[in-house]
Amino acid sequence: MTTAAPAPAPVRETAPARSRSARRVPYRLLLPGILWLLLFFVAPLVYQASTSVQTGSLEDGFRVTWHFATYWDALSTYWPQFLRSIGYAAVATALCLLLGYPLAYLIAFRAGRWRTLLMVLVIAPFFTSFLIRTLAWKTILSDGGPVVGALDSLHVLGLTDALGVTEGHRLLATPLAVVCGLTYNFLPFMILPLYTSLERIDGRLHEAAGDLYAGPLTTFRRVTFPLSMPGVVAGTLLTFIPAAGDYINAELLGSPDQKMIGNVVQSQFLRVLDYPTAAALSFLLMAVILGMVTVYLRRAGTEDVV
Amino acid sequence: MRAVARPFRRLRRHLVVIAGLGTLAYLLLPNVIVTVFSFNKPAGRFNYEWREFSTDAWTHPCDVAGLCGSLSLSLWIALWATLGATLLGTLAAFALARHRFRGRGAASGLFFLPMAMPEVVMAASMATLFLNTGVAFGFWTILIAHITFCLSFVVTAVKARVASMDPRLEQAAQDLYATPFQTFLRVTLPIAAPGIAAGALLSFALSFDDFVITNFNAGSTVTFPMYVWGAAQRGTPVQINVVGTAMFAVAVLCVLAGQLAGRRKNRRRGSRRS
Numbered sequence: 001m002t003t004a005a006p007a008p009a010p011v012r013e014t015a016p017a018r019s020r021s022a023r024r025v026p027y028r029l030l031l032p033g034i035l036w037l038l039l040f041f042v043a044p045l046v047y048q049a050s051t052s053v054q055t056g057s058l059e060d061g062f063r064v065t066w067h068f069a070t071y072w073d074a075l076s077t078y079w080p081q082f083l084r085s086i087g088y089a090a091v092a093t094a095l096c097l098l099l100g101y102p103l104a105y106l107i108a109f110r111a112g113r114w115r116t117l118l119m120v121l122v123i124a125p126f127f128t129s130f131l132i133r134t135l136a137w138k139t140i141l142s143d144g145g146p147v148v149g150a151l152d153s154l155h156v157l158g159l160t161d162a163l164g165v166t167e168g169h170r171l172l173a174t175p176l177a178v179v180c181g182l183t184y185n186f187l188p189f190m191i192l193p194l195y196t197s198l199e200r201i202d203g204r205l206h207e208a209a210g211d212l213y214a215g216p217l218t219t220f221r222r223v224t225f226p227l228s229m230p231g232v233v234a235g236t237l238l239t240f241i242p243a244a245g246d247y248i249n250a251e252l253l254g255s256p257d258q259k260m261i262g263n264v265v266q267s268q269f270l271r272v273l274d275y276p277t278a279a280a281l282s283f284l285l286m287a288v289i290l291g292m293v294t295v296y297l298r299r300a301g302t303e304d305v306v
Numbered sequence: 307m308r309a310v311a312r313p314f315r316r317l318r319r320h321l322v323v324i325a326g327l328g329t330l331a332y333l334l335l336p337n338v339i340v341t342v343f344s345f346n347k348p349a350g351r352f353n354y355e356w357r358e359f360s361t362d363a364w365t366h367p368c369d370v371a372g373l374c375g376s377l378s379l380s381l382w383i384a385l386w387a388t389l390g391a392t393l394l395g396t397l398a399a400f401a402l403a404r405h406r407f408r409g410r411g412a413a414s415g416l417f418f419l420p421m422a423m424p425e426v427v428m429a430a431s432m433a434t435l436f437l438n439t440g441v442a443f444g445f446w447t448i449l450i451a452h453i454t455f456c457l458s459f460v461v462t463a464v465k466a467r468v469a470s471m472d473p474r475l476e477q478a479a480q481d482l483y484a485t486p487f488q489t490f491l492r493v494t495l496p497i498a499a500p501g502i503a504a505g506a507l508l509s510f511a512l513s514f515d516d517f518v519i520t521n522f523n524a525g526s527t528v529t530f531p532m533y534v535w536g537a538a539q540r541g542t543p544v545q546i547n548v549v550g551t552a553m554f555a556v557a558v559l560c561v562l563a564g565q566l567a568g569r570r571k572n573r574r575r576g577s578r579r580s
Contacts, residue, residue: 026405030413033398033457037416040454044431047438099329106326120561121330125337127557129515131534132550135542136336139343139354187333237422245424248517252538262426269430269522279434282427289424 052279062275074280078264082288085260088175088250089243092182096190096239097232099183104194104231105224109203122191130185134252137181141171141253173255181249186242190235197231198224233300237293244289261285337554344547351541363544370543373533377549380530383445384514387452391513392506394453395460396498399505402461403468417461420454428455429522436523443525451523452513459512460505467501 052070056062075082107118125133140147148171151157160166166174201224209219225232247262261281268278343353347360368374401407402414420428432451433443441447475497479489517531524532534546 023407026401026407026410029397029401029405033394033461034413034416036394036454036457037420040432040435040450041420041428042416044428044435048431048434051434051438099325099332102322102325103327103329105322110323110326116565118330120558120565121334124554124558124561125333126511126515128337128340128550128554129531129534131517131531131538132340132546133336135354135534135538135546136339136343139339140335142354184332184336187329191329241422241424245426247426262424265426265430266521269433275434275437278430282430285424286427290422293422 048279048282051275052283054276058273067276070276070280071284074277075284078261078281081259081261081264082284084258085244085262085285086288086292088179088182088258088260089240089246091179092186092243093190093236093240095179095183096187097236100187100190100194100235104191104198107195108198108201119195122188126188131248131252134181134185134248137177137184137253138172141177141180143170143172147171172253173258175254175258177253178249178258178260181253182243182246185246185249186239189238189242193234193238194228194231197228197234201227229300233297237296241289241293245285337550340547340550341554344544344551346544346547348544353542353544353547363548367545367548370545372528373543373545373549376528376530376533379445379528380514383448383452383529384510386449387456387513388506388509390449390453391456391460391509392502395457395505396464396502398457399461399464399468399501400498403465404473417458420458421462425455425518426522429519432519433522443523444527447523447525448520448527448529451519452516455516455519456509456512459508460502463505463508464498464501467504468498471497 050064051062053064053066053068054062055065055067055070103118103122107115107122111118139145142148148157148169151160151171152169157166157169157171160176161168165176165179171177205223205227206219209223214222244260245262247260247266250258250260250263262285265278265281265285268274268281343356344363345359345361346353346356347358347362348355349357398413398417402410402417429451432447432454435441436443436447471494475493476489479493480486484492515531516529517535520529520532521535528536530549534542537543537546
């Protein structure tokens, strides 16, 4: 989704000099969409920026007082949720890559005539409301359910408890459950770009690597993986960004101890009705994510994917 | 070297298949649970534990107050959001993919930005706008919000398709004395159609399933995801699972039917050519 369209081939002009109306065509085509985004995407951000430096109360109304301390207060109160969001999203992204890569590889190179069916099965869960599917995880991970029973008898839960990712003999309301839900929910966003970039790889490159005595692992490390980098970068971004802002998984599968920054924004805005704090937190989240994405893209060295 | 590599290669081949299928199982497990529990008869208000088999929910899908109303509202909103986003997005995509003009980079970036932002930020900012301008939350605010976030996806889908299209086809049409309008209708549009269809489908799915942005901009209007969210707090009726299962089945059947139709068409085309 982040792969940029290749630069369009210049359209041959029939007349040597472009007429004025022809030059206006792209602007006319763009106008409705741009106006829409200015009204309902840019203007909201401006309003939110203004709200974040307002003070006041619900009864007396809010007024712009250039109260930048809201940002500092929000950050010093909610830094644990910030760190938790980044941490959970990073772990979920890594897990998505780890789980998604084999499946994308399988579909791209090994599926043969099953390819279409497997692709359909990857996309199909999208058509069941993700809230319903996330609630299903409540059943799967429920206390006394088969998963908890099996992990408990294998003493896995004791191990994860010692590591601090679960608590006692349960999975629900633990960091593990939230990360598992985040991984599950954003996995297709990892698989699809990975598949797209793997599928483009010329199979003869694998043969060539084999002919040059590269073992399968070397072939993967030196040929397949580097060529799939655009997919890896696009997939990690498409997973990390929504995961860092998510509040559904923490709400449904976690306890108050697993609240992420999205939960704080949601409750400040919709329950506490502290709009300045909610606005400041949104901007901080946006800044953190844009900053991390920029650094990441610079280091990954593939700026052209966006 | 090769003799040593062979067992490794075989192991790796199977490892990839096993790991891939494991991931697929992880992806599909919740859908299996949703389907199985659509036949449950739960003891309490929550449908999280299996009790006994029953087809009650399937035979009485609308027996729960508010569920079917929220479902049809969601379908209705998704329909209009798809129309709006597809129209605005297709026009913009044509401008971005087919023309070079001043400000193209900036416009392209503006259309990309909503996708690069966490949903909760966009949701809160839009709700701030509506609060400050005194617009009443409800159907219209949901629709506006949905069109806004679907727009970027349509632009991306259509742009990719139009950019990969050979401009000489249009020139050929014009050389054959087609008017610009005829060229657009008979050449450009049919070639761009798959991209437009993909963008529209994506918009429909995104709008229908959206919770975060709706949560902030709905007021007291209840779409289907909002209904499920409320149910997660109050008690989950089995009918929710019926809707989830039915949606999954319809989607898979549609995609498979489309694939079959496409394959048959290709076969016919292939036989004609030979």
